[in-house]
Amino acid sequence: MEEGDEQLSKPSTLRWKILRNALLSRPPSQSDAKSESREIINRISRKGKGNQSFNLIPCHLHQISSTEVQGLTMDACYCYSLPTSIAASNLFLYQRKDNCASITDFEICNKNDIDNTGVVCPWPSEEILSYYCLSHADMFRSKSIIELGAGYGLGGLVIAAASEASEVVISDGNPQVIEYIQRSIAANSEAFGSTVVTSQLLHWNKEDIETLSHKFDFIVASDCTFFKEFHKGLVQTLKSLLKDSGFSEAIFFSPKRGDSLDKFLEEITEAGLTYCISEKYNERVWKSHQELMKGDQSWPNYETDHCYPLLLKISR
Numbered sequence: 373m374e375e376g377d378e379q380l381s382k383p384s385t386l387r388w389k390i391l392r393n394a395l396l397s398r399p400p401s402q403s404d405a406k407s408e409s410r411e412i413i414n415r416i417s418r419k420g421k422g423n424q425s426f427n428l429i430p431c432h433l434h435q436i437s438s439t440e441v442q443g444l445t446m447d448a449c450y451c452y453s454l455p456t457s458i459a460a461s462n463l464f465l466y467q468r469k470d471n472c473a474s475i476t477d478f479e480i481c482n483k484n485d486i487d488n489t490g491v492v493c494p495w496p497s498e499e500i501l502s503y504y505c506l507s508h509a510d511m512f513r514s515k516s517i518i519e520l521g522a523g524y525g526l527g528g529l530v531i532a533a534a535s536e537a538s539e540v541v542i543s544d545g546n547p548q549v550i551e552y553i554q555r556s557i558a559a560n561s562e563a564f565g566s567t568v569v570t571s572q573l574l575h576w577n578k579e580d581i582e583t584l585s586h587k588f589d590f591i592v593a594s595d596c597t598f599f600k601e602f603h604k605g606l607v608q609t610l611k612s613l614l615k616d617s618g619f620s621e622a623i624f625f626s627p628k629r630g631d632s633l634d635k636f637l638e639e640i641t642e643a644g645l646t647y648c649i650s651e652k653y654n655e656r657v658w659k660s661h662q663e664l665m666k667g668d669q670s671w672p673n674y675e676t677d678h679c680y681p682l683l684l685k686i687s688r
């Protein structure tokens with residue numbers, strides 16, 4: 373979101389604006405509504421064209437069978453080709469077609485006190501989280517991992533397919549997103565080897581996470597620090613999920629986006645957790661960032677504050 377834009381700082385305000393545009397944007401003549409919707413989405417995290425904003429993991433639209441398509445006209449399946457030598461190098465992700473929204477989305481969001489950003493698209497930071505986890509697949513061997521605010525869950529699926537983790541839980545607070553994650557888990561089950569992969573509805577301000585408490589070696593998340601009203605809940609969730617003793621770490625990728633990341637860091641410190649933050653965490657990602665800063669047609673409104681995710685590692 374833009375700094376100082378109080379009108380758009382509430383998820384509910386944002387939701388209703390997107391809903392208004394979704395309803396208005398049916399015929400092509402309503403292009404004004406479409407571009408306004410685009411602008412709102414850009415304010416959350418300025419997104420590039422397509423799903424490969426940093427051009428790290430190639431992906432293409434995958435043809436889904438006619439039986440799958442029936443009744444699912446708003447859905448698409450993307451095939452991500454993992455740049456790795458492991459056997460299962462293709463991952464299939466079910467997600468919404470670009471610019472598709474329905475009234476039901478917003479009813480579900482309001483009922484569950486959640487925003488619809490997980491349904492809008494996979495955000496650029498998720499690609500970076502996935503690429504980073506691929507590059508460090510060894511560290512997940514025999515470990516228990518949970519992804520928070522996973523959206524379509526590319527990061528969790530990549531860890532499950534490319535590492536020999538013992539368990540990967542892919543979570544989000546939006547029940548609609550969970551349905552997509554479940555379909556993707558089923559579609560890729562053969563790629564996971566002996567890793568147990570599950571989805572979990574987990575809302576940072578609500579869910580009782582007793583059964584998940586203090587059991588994860590790694591917690592991963594991307595682009596989850598932009599709404600300040602969820603900072604406290606997210607930090608408490610982290611505190612509950614990190615192990616009480618021994619190594620246990622959260623790996624977050626988040627653009628700075630005005631003061632929202634700084635405010636999140638204040639909450640981390642207040643809760644007695646520690647963190648370290650880095651800007652240059654991967655040579656290829658840094659190079660891609662430098663190229664985009666020079667100006668690139670694939671992502672015309674690219675700029676550091678809203679688009680380039682910093683790596684944040686959090687522990688006790």
Ligand SMILES: C[S@@+](CC[C@H](N)C(=O)[O-])C[C@H]1O[C@@H](n2cnc3c(N)ncnc32)[C@H](O)[C@@H]1O
Pocket residue numbers: 486487488489490491493494495496497498520521522523524525544545546549574575576577593594595596602605
């Ligand atoms: C900007 S999206 C990022 C999604 C995904 N990580 C990505 O980068 O593509 C934020 C995600 O956090 C989830 N979320 C927002 N508030 C939440 C909350 N209070 N509890 C759990 N999930 C939440 C949303 O449903 C959404 O999937």
